[in-house]
Amino acid sequence: MSVLVYTESDQGTFKKGALEVASYAKAVADQLDTTVTAVSINAGDTSALGTYGVDKVLNVSNDALKAFNAKIYADVIRQAAEKENAQVVVVSSSADSKYLAPLLAVGLNAGYATNVIEAPSSTSPFTVKRNAFTNKAFEVSQINTDVKIVGVSSNAFGLVETGGNASAEDFSPAIAESSVTVESVDKATDKVTIADADIVVSGGRGLKGPENWGMVEELADVLGAATACSKPVSDLGWRPHSEHVGQTGKPVASNLYIAIGISGAIQHLAGVNASKVKVVINTDAEAPFFKAADYGVVGDAFTVVPKLIEKLKAFKAQQ
Amino acid sequence: MKILVCISHVPDTTSKINFTEDDTKFDTNGVQFVINPNDEFGLTRAMWFKEKQGAHLTVVNVGGPETEPTLRKALAIGADAAIRVNTVATDGFSVAKQLAKVVTDGGYDLVIAGRESIDYNGGMVPGMIAGLTDANFVNNCIGLEVDGTTATAIREIDGGKETVSTSLPLVIGGQKGLVDESDLRIPNMRGIMMARQKPLTVADPAEANQETSSVKFEKPAPKGAVKLVSEDNLDELINLLHNEAKVI
Numbered sequence: 001m002s003v004l005v006y007t008e009s010d011q012g013t014f015k016k017g018a019l020e021v022a023s024y025a026k027a028v029a030d031q032l033d034t035t036v037t038a039v040s041i042n043a044g045d046t047s048a049l050g051t052y053g054v055d056k057v058l059n060v061s062n063d064a065l066k067a068f069n070a071k072i073y074a075d076v077i078r079q080a081a082e083k084e085n086a087q088v089v090v091v092s093s094s095a096d097s098k099y100l101a102p103l104l105a106v107g108l109n110a111g112y113a114t115n116v117i118e119a120p121s122s123t124s125p126f127t128v129k130r131n132a133f134t135n136k137a138f139e140v141s142q143i144n145t146d147v148k149i150v151g152v153s154s155n156a157f158g159l160v161e162t163g164g165n166a167s168a169e170d171f172s173p174a175i176a177e178s179s180v181t182v183e184s185v186d187k188a189t190d191k192v193t194i195a196d197a198d199i200v201v202s203g204g205r206g207l208k209g210p211e212n213w214g215m216v217e218e219l220a221d222v223l224g225a226a227t228a229c230s231k232p233v234s235d236l237g238w239r240p241h242s243e244h245v246g247q248t249g250k251p252v253a254s255n256l257y258i259a260i261g262i263s264g265a266i267q268h269l270a271g272v273n274a275s276k277v278k279v280v281i282n283t284d285a286e287a288p289f290f291k292a293a294d295y296g297v298v299g300d301a302f303t304v305v306p307k308l309i310e311k312l313k314a315f316k317a318q319q
Numbered sequence: 320m321k322i323l324v325c326i327s328h329v330p331d332t333t334s335k336i337n338f339t340e341d342d343t344k345f346d347t348n349g350v351q352f353v354i355n356p357n358d359e360f361g362l363t364r365a366m367w368f369k370e371k372q373g374a375h376l377t378v379v380n381v382g383g384p385e386t387e388p389t390l391r392k393a394l395a396i397g398a399d400a401a402i403r404v405n406t407v408a409t410d411g412f413s414v415a416k417q418l419a420k421v422v423t424d425g426g427y428d429l430v431i432a433g434r435e436s437i438d439y440n441g442g443m444v445p446g447m448i449a450g451l452t453d454a455n456f457v458n459n460c461i462g463l464e465v466d467g468t469t470a471t472a473i474r475e476i477d478g479g480k481e482t483v484s485t486s487l488p489l490v491i492g493g494q495k496g497l498v499d500e501s502d503l504r505i506p507n508m509r510g511i512m513m514a515r516q517k518p519l520t521v522a523d524p525a526e527a528n529q530e531t532s533s534v535k536f537e538k539p540a541p542k543g544a545v546k547l548v549s550e551d552n553l554d555e556l557i558n559l560l561h562n563e564a565k566v567i
Contacts, residue, residue: 070446070456095477099458099492102415102446111412111530114442127534134437136336140534180455180485183471187479195477199566223567241461241496242479247332247437248356248495250475256566267332270437277564279556280545290545295559299550311553315561 002037003029004086005054006077008094012044016159016196017092019052023160024152025090026053027119032087039080039171041065041073050166052159058083058171068096071178074103079173081108081147088126089149093253094195101151110147117156134247135273153274154195154253194245197226199256200275202245204230206261206282206301210238215305216260222312228252230262246271261301264289281305320374320465320487322365323425325418325432325444326393327355328386332437338536345438345536347385354389357433361493363503364463365431366397372465375399377425381408381417387519394514395506401517406524411439413527415447420525422452427488428468434459434492445492454488461496465489 005025007018018040025036035055040046042065046057058080065072077100081089089104091097093115105112115131117138125142131153132139143150194200201220203213213227220227227243234244245252247267257275261282262268269292272278280293281304290296297304330336330350337346354362368374378393380386381404390401402425404417422430430449435442449456455470457463461480462473468487473480475496491497506514548556560567 070458095459095475098442099446099456099474102411102443103450103456105412105443105530106447106450111410112443113531115440129537132439132536133330133336134332134440136539137338138537138539139439140537142532142534143530144528144532145530178455180457180483183482183484185476185479185481187476187481189478191478193478235500242475244495248360256560256564270332277560277566279560290547292542293545294543294564295556296545296547297550297553297556298547304550304553307550308553308556311557312567315557315567 001087002035002084003032003088003090004081004084005036005038005090006097007038007040007043007049008092008097009040009043012042014043014048015094017094017154019048019159020155020157021090021092021152022049022052022054024119024150024157026160026162028088028090028150029053031120031123037080037084037086038166039077041076046166046168050164051161053162053164054166055164057166057168059168060171060173062175064175067182069178069180070096070100071103071180072176074100074107075176076173077104078107080171087147089147091149091151093151093154098151101149105149108147108149109145110149111143111145112149112151113141113143114151115153116150117153119157131274134270136270155198155255155276156253192224192226194226194228194243194250194252197254199223199225199258200228200245200252200254201225201258201260202228202230202262203233203260204262205232213239215309219258219305219309219312222309222316230268259289259293260305262289263287264292320368320372320429321425321427322368322374322376322429322431323422323427324358324362324365324376324378324393324398325430326358326362326378326380326389327433327436328352328380328382328389329355329436329438336538342535342537343533352389354392355433355436357435357494359503360495360497361431361433361491362393362396362398364493364497366504367498368465369397377402379404379418379421381406381414383407390519391514392506394517394519395510396504397510399517401519402522403519404522404524409529410531410533411441411443412447412530415444415451416527417524418444419448419451421522422448429465429487430454430490431493432491434494445490449490452488454490455485456490457483457485458492460491460493463491463497
């Protein structure tokens with residue numbers, strides 16, 4: 001018996017979400033009085049996982065797994081779960097993990113709870129709290145199957161260092177067949193993604209045009225943040241659809257969300273409300289976002305943002 | 320091509336979210352129900368296949384009789400037939416099992432479901448249908464073309480998108496981008512009249528376990544008032560974010 005965690009990597013390096021789900025898996029394993037095994041695919045150096053509570057790493061190295069394929073990856077994780085006799089499997093909320101986990105659930109005949117925000121309140125029955133109603137409520141949910149899959153909401157549990165060491169073991173599962181083939185990938189590799197970001201800087205129609213996004217990007221650079229935008233901005237083609245956050249766009253669950261020139265339509269707020277701290281900068285003091293935000297500046301973004309960038313640069317230089 | 324579009328019957332985005340029966344049930348009192356937005360993008364793309372490629376389009380929902388107006392709306396938009404699996408939708412896995420049975424019984428080539436519903440946000444039904452019926456699966460799909468039995472799909476990934484080639488039978492987890500928002504259709508009077516004549520079949524549910532069950536709901540604690548900082552005192556904002564919120 002053990003807790004298995006799928007620690008996702010990109011170009012051989014663990015994603016931040018991988019370390020967070022490792023921390024979560026450790027918390028579950030402590031409750032069940034068992035150990036944590038991680039399965040990682042073409043990850044390179046896996047020593048970092050020990051720091052976050054992993055006892056053993058199953059290393060899968062295979063050129064056939066170079067491109068992500070949900071069906072094949074899910075089948076690798078299924079085999080790892082069966083080998084380890086895993087009672088609980090923990091995955092992140094990345095696009096890839098959310099893609100493969102339902103297939104894994106079918107493969108393991110496991111109940112699957114998504115968007116989980118806390119360690120289980122009980123392991124018998126196995127009870128977790130999750131975001132529901134697009135962040136307008138929490139659902140306390142019970143997983144009834146022998147094997148359970150928990151999808152942890154990004155930035156909900158955080159990183160917990162335990163300072164241990166993980167042993168590593170090569171694992172060579174059978175590789176499944178798939179008729180889904182990646183033909184091309186269009187991805188900005190030098191930018192922080194919204195899914196991985198601690199901080200997201202987001203612009204709305206108040207910025208008046210795509211030519212004014214320089215300051216949004218500069219502010220994001222200073223903070224090491226990802227850039228995002230509201231729905232009208234992506235509909236107008238000012239920014240790519242992949243930056244659209246909100247109910248029908250990407251969900252945001254960052255530690256800090258900075259909204260510039262976004263009024264805060266209910267659909268937008270629904271998509272970003274899982275962020276812990278929200279700052280709004282808007283000329284209109286009546287904008288609905290001020291009711292949802294923790295901190296606000298009533299003012300013109302074109303004067304506030306450049307000033308904020310200068311002050312943040314000075315602040316960062318002091319740190 | 321036979322297309323099945325899975326329709327979730329969800330509270331409109333602007334609905335007040337409240338719970339009854341000791342916080343164990345969603346309070347439907349005064350709530351307007353709509354087609355789940357992610358499903359509506361899929362339905363609209365399916366209409367394109369129907370009109371341009373002669374596909375036959377069925378919509379399906381798992382739920383009680385109260386969800387039929389939502390299916391009728393999909394028929395009014397243009398679907399050819401509707402199926403309601405007559406059982407209470409309790410959790411994602413059991414809903415996926417009900418839908419997988421419909422897919423197998425009906426021999427559908429293409430199944431389009433929204434990437435997640437805006438109420439329970441499970442996000443697992445499309446993938447589970449694919450797993451249960453051994454079909455190909457593309458999630459977070461923002462573009463889809465079908466030519467004979469081959470398909471090209473665009474998937475939104477973290478930080479960009481990728482193009483994949485695959486084949487039917489195929490399950491899609493759809494979202495905005497499958498069609499533009501401006502392409503979404505409002506049923507017209509003729510469509511509403513025609514929808515009354517279209518078949519809405521009530522199907523008996525398959526046997527299914529409840530892999531997960533809802534225990535209770537909680538609402539977030541009320542949020543404190545926003546702290547306003549003057550634009551002339553942005554050092555204070557940095558100070559608050561650093562020392563109070565501890566996020567920078």
